[in-house]
Amino acid sequence: MYKIAVIPGDGIGTEVIDSGVEVLKALSKSVQNLPIEFHQFDWGAEYFKKHGVMMPDEGVEELKSFNSIYFGSAGVPEIPDHITLWGLRLKICQGLDQYANLRPVRLLPGIISPLKNIEEKDIDWSFIRENSEGEYSGIGGRSHRGYSHDTAMDVTLFTKQGVERIQRFAFEIARSRPRKLLTLVTKSNAQRHGMVMWDEIFDEISQDYRDVNTDKMLVDAMTTRMVLDPKSIDTVVASNLHADILTDLAASLSGSMGIAPTGNLDPEKRHPSMFEPIHGSAFDIMGKGIANPIGSYWSAVMMLENLGELKAAQKLMSAIEKLTSDKKYLPKDLGGKSTTKQITKVMIDIISGKNSK
Numbered sequence: 001m002y003k004i005a006v007i008p009g010d011g012i013g014t015e016v017i018d019s020g021v022e023v024l025k026a027l028s029k030s031v032q033n034l035p036i037e038f039h040q041f042d043w044g045a046e047y048f049k050k051h052g053v054m055m056p057d058e059g060v061e062e063l064k065s066f067n068s069i070y071f072g073s074a075g076v077p078e079i080p081d082h083i084t085l086w087g088l089r090l091k092i093c094q095g096l097d098q099y100a101n102l103r104p105v106r107l108l109p110g111i112i113s114p115l116k117n118i119e120e121k122d123i124d125w126s127f128i129r130e131n132s133e134g135e136y137s138g139i140g141g142r143s144h145r146g147y148s149h150d151t152a153m154d155v156t157l158f159t160k161q162g163v164e165r166i167q168r169f170a171f172e173i174a175r176s177r178p179r180k181l182l183t184l185v186t187k188s189n190a191q192r193h194g195m196v197m198w199d200e201i202f203d204e205i206s207q208d209y210r211d212v213n214t215d216k217m218l219v220d221a222m223t224t225r226m227v228l229d230p231k232s233i234d235t236v237v238a239s240n241l242h243a244d245i246l247t248d249l250a251a252s253l254s255g256s257m258g259i260a261p262t263g264n265l266d267p268e269k270r271h272p273s274m275f276e277p278i279h280g281s282a283f284d285i286m287g288k289g290i291a292n293p294i295g296s297y298w299s300a301v302m303m304l305e306n307l308g309e310l311k312a313a314q315k316l317m318s319a320i321e322k323l324t325s326d327k328k329y330l331p332k333d334l335g336g337k338s339t340t341k342q343i344t345k346v347m348i349d350i351i352s353g354k355n356s357k
């Protein structure tokens with residue numbers, strides 16, 4: 001029995017995770033031997049309004065007894081974003097040392113990329129984002145508020161251990177993919193300490209992975225390569241902030257922010273990993289019932305893969321691809337008119353074989 005902690009959170013997070021759970025329940029029924037037990041957590045902005053915190057202090061400890069975490073998003077317009085982010089998502093990622101953030105990017109069948117003359121096979125990328133330190137270390141401070149010399153400092157922290165473990169993880173992913181090409185993205189011309197260390201460690205580790213081809217890009221140039229030469233890219237590793245920015249671009253190039261999934265992984269499996277769509281709360285459309293649930297389905301695929309349930313993962317991914325290639329029931333951001341509920345029903349029908357055309 002898999003025990004899944006479900007944290008829908010805020011905004012459209014609740015809409016797409018509810019949909020994902022329904023779809024997973026249908027999958028669990030249709031695949032042999034996939035018993036799943038869902039445990040709902042009401043953490044997030046509503047919890048904050050009642051208790052003054054996004055999740056209880058002992059919450060991270062509680063999550064350790066689960067096999068996996070299925071997360072929606074954190075944030076509402078009336079609470080500053082850094083409070084909702086640090087109080088929930090980052091608290092879990094750091095607390096469970098989920099240091100590897102994996103972001104697959106593919107142009108799914110039937111989906112239209114904003115890039116011209118592009119085929120499905122031209123975008124098949126795997127982004128690996130450092131997820132525990134770097135620009136998101138949380139170290140820094142603020143002083144002299146209210147004076148003209150108001151001062152603020154965010155420290156970007158890179159440790160040899162932190163850089164080495166994410167790069168090794170990226171080399172392993174690159175090795176497992178047919179093209180075996182790993183691109184290191186930095187800004188080591190301007191950030192002359194930490195990012196230079198990233199380059200040095202990369203050169204060192206690459207000696208252990210002689211079967212993996214490598215190259216290096218500065219982050220600004222990488223944006224151009226993604227737009228002008230997407231075919232040339234395979235696996236990419238970058239710091240927390242750089243990869244955050246690049247993967248928004250990647251999601252849009254592959255059709256929409258609404259599709260993109262992610263896994264916050266503890267590759268050593270000391271603790272559960274956490275899976276979520278990357279789009280966030282989407283204040284502009286929340287509560288309207290039109291959110292794109294594909295990112296949450298694809299995140300569920302990653303969760304099943306992480307649990308070793310490869311057949312179930314494949315079945316869910318095929319259902320997503322059937323949904324997108326049929327083009328009949330697509331959400332608004334993909335040019336369709338279907339609501340989240342309608343798409344949920346179509347997915348359940350596909351999975352349970354009611355829609356076998």
Ligand code: IPM
Nearest residue numbers: 085244247262277278279280
């Ligand atoms: C992401 C998101 C988050 C991040 C936001 C919601 C804080 O943009 O998962 O990419 O920056 O990590």
Ligand code: MG
Nearest residue numbers: 244245248278
């Ligand atoms: Mg982001």
